[in-house]
Amino acid sequence: MKKEHIKGTLFALALAIPAYFLGKMYPIMGGPVFGILLGILVAMFPRPESFNPGIAFTGKKVLQYSIILLGFEMNLFHVLNVGSQSLYVMIFTLLAAFGIAWGVGRLLKLPEDTTTLIGAGTAICGGSAIAAVAPVIGAKDKDIVFSISTIFLFNVLAVFIFPPLGHYMNMSDFGFGMWAGTAINDTSSVVAAGYSYSQEAGAYATIVKLTRALMIVPICLAFAVITAKKKKAEGGDFNLKSIFPFFILWFVVASVVNTTGVLPAELSKGLGAFGKFCIIWAMAAIGLNTNLAALLKNGLRPIFLGLCCWFGVAVVSLVVQHFLGIF
Numbered sequence: 001m002k003k004e005h006i007k008g009t010l011f012a013l014a015l016a017i018p019a020y021f022l023g024k025m026y027p028i029m030g031g032p033v034f035g036i037l038l039g040i041l042v043a044m045f046p047r048p049e050s051f052n053p054g055i056a057f058t059g060k061k062v063l064q065y066s067i068i069l070l071g072f073e074m075n076l077f078h079v080l081n082v083g084s085q086s087l088y089v090m091i092f093t094l095l096a097a098f099g100i101a102w103g104v105g106r107l108l109k110l111p112e113d114t115t116t117l118i119g120a121g122t123a124i125c126g127g128s129a130i131a132a133v134a135p136v137i138g139a140k141d142k143d144i145v146f147s148i149s150t151i152f153l154f155n156v157l158a159v160f161i162f163p164p165l166g167h168y169m170n171m172s173d174f175g176f177g178m179w180a181g182t183a184i185n186d187t188s189s190v191v192a193a194g195y196s197y198s199q200e201a202g203a204y205a206t207i208v209k210l211t212r213a214l215m216i217v218p219i220c221l222a223f224a225v226i227t228a229k230k231k232k233a234e235g236g237d238f239n240l241k242s243i244f245p246f247f248i249l250w251f252v253v254a255s256v257v258n259t260t261g262v263l264p265a266e267l268s269k270g271l272g273a274f275g276k277f278c279i280i281w282a283m284a285a286i287g288l289n290t291n292l293a294a295l296l297k298n299g300l301r302p303i304f305l306g307l308c309c310w311f312g313v314a315v316v317s318l319v320v321q322h323f324l325g326i327f
Contacts (some may be wrong), residue, residue, distance in 0.1 A: 008054020009062070011047070012288060015039055016281040023280065030186060031280040032127045033152045036145055039287015047288075058285035060135060062278050064247040067132045067216070069275025071254025072268040074214065078207055086208050089182045089320045094215060096316040097123030097309050104308045108301045113139040115305060116223070117147035122309040125213040126151045126186035131279055132216045132248065136223045141289040148283065150306035155189040158310075163196040173200035178321055181208025183314040214255070220248045 015038045016031075023031025098119045105115025120133040130147045133139075162184065166176040176197045181204065184190045190209040195202030258268045 002053075002057075004050070005054040005057040007048075008051040008056070008285070009058045010054070011051050012039070012055055012058045012281055012285040015042060015284040015288070016277065019280050019284060020277055027192070029152065029156070030127070031276070032148060032283040035280040035283035036148055036287040036290075039284045040145070040290050041287075043288045043290055055285045055288050059141060059282055059289060062285070063131050063282035064135055066275045066278035066282060067128065068247050068250040068254055069271050069278060070128060070213075071251040071272075072258045072263070072275070073272035074210065074255035074258055076255055076259040078210065081207075086178060086182065086211060088324060089178060089317055090212055090215065092320045093182050093313045093317050094123045094219075096312045100309050100312040101305065104305050108305060110301055110305060111143060113137055113143040114146050114302055117143055118150055118302060118306050118309060120219060121147055121151040121185055122154075122306065122313055124215050124219060125209065126155060126189075127279060127283075128187075128213060129216055129219070131282065132220050132251075133223055135247075136220050137227050141286045142291070144286050145290050146302045150302045151185050153303060154306055154310045155184065155186045158184040159189050159192045159196070162193045166197055166201075173198045174204060175321060177201040177204030178208055179314075179317050180205040182212060183310075183317040184209075185310075187213075217248055217252060 016035055019034035019038050020031045022034040023029065026034075101115045101119030101122070105112070105118075116137055117130045117133060117139055120129045121127065123129070127148055130144060130151065134144050158180075162176075162180055166179065171179065177194055177200070180190050180194045180197070180201065184193055184205075187206070187209050190205050191202060194205030254271075257263060263271075
């Protein structure tokens with residue numbers, strides 16, 4: 001970090017700290033949403049120009065570091081254990097999320113980056129997926145804000161809607177855990193909905209959700225190739241190395257380190273927790289770079305896109321489970 005970045009990073013940090021505690025008090029909303037909201041509110045007031053380089057650094061680099069740190073929460077043995085049962089459901093829900101995002105996004109004439117991020121957030125793991133994909137495709141701050149806000153709305157709705165629907169459909173604990181783990185976006189909402197249904201459903205939903213988070217790796221690599229080819233088609237050089245998401249490789253390394261048990265469990269847990277805080281820190285910086293008036297111009301279109309993706313993923317998860325005999 002350069003000297004010119006210090007003021008802006010500390011400024012964003014000053015917002016991230018209260019956002020973190022607000023997220024603890026209201027876990028359904030979560031710290032990243034509070035970080036964005038506080039950033040947007042503070043952005044309405046004048047600030048010194050000297051803050052801007054550090055704010056930009058935090059919104060980009062700290063965001064990437066946060067994904068690496070999240071790898072210390074991943075246990076690949078758990079992934080392999082659950083993967084054989086949930087892999088088919090995950091593949092079909094991924095295809096549904098991105099397919100619906102692409103089709104409906106084109107109909108609504110939304111920016112391509114916004115549709116990609118909403119698709120990624122719905123398909124994989126909410127804010128963490130958006131944080132991982134955004135730097136790979138070069139998304140603007142406003143696209144990230146649209147996507148995070150949309151995903152947040154359906155996270156909240158899922159906590160209240162999924163458990164009653166599960167009971168209405170007389171789902172088993174295993175079936176509901178699979179449904180919640182593959183069709184609800186954010187981990188906190190998965191945990192809340194799963195444990196609202198039963199202890200067994202909550203435990204299984206959490207493992208499925210963490211397994212689903214590993215899909216960040218192939219998705220980011222795929223978007224890196226697509227973005228590089230797109231730049232070449234537009235007249236630029238095909239330079240995959242310049243946009244290759246090396247932070248994703250470090251995420252994999254962190255996952256391997258955690259799986260081997262080389263680090264004490266408490267240290268790995270602490271690194272993962274700090275990674276989640278870094279996401280809040282980066283979201284505060286992104287909020288500081290957001291123009292509220294410009295944000296409101298897009299109206300309800302991103303929300304409608306999020307609704308279509310969310311509904312599609314929830315239905316596809318149930319249909320695939322039915323054919324596999326899990327339901």
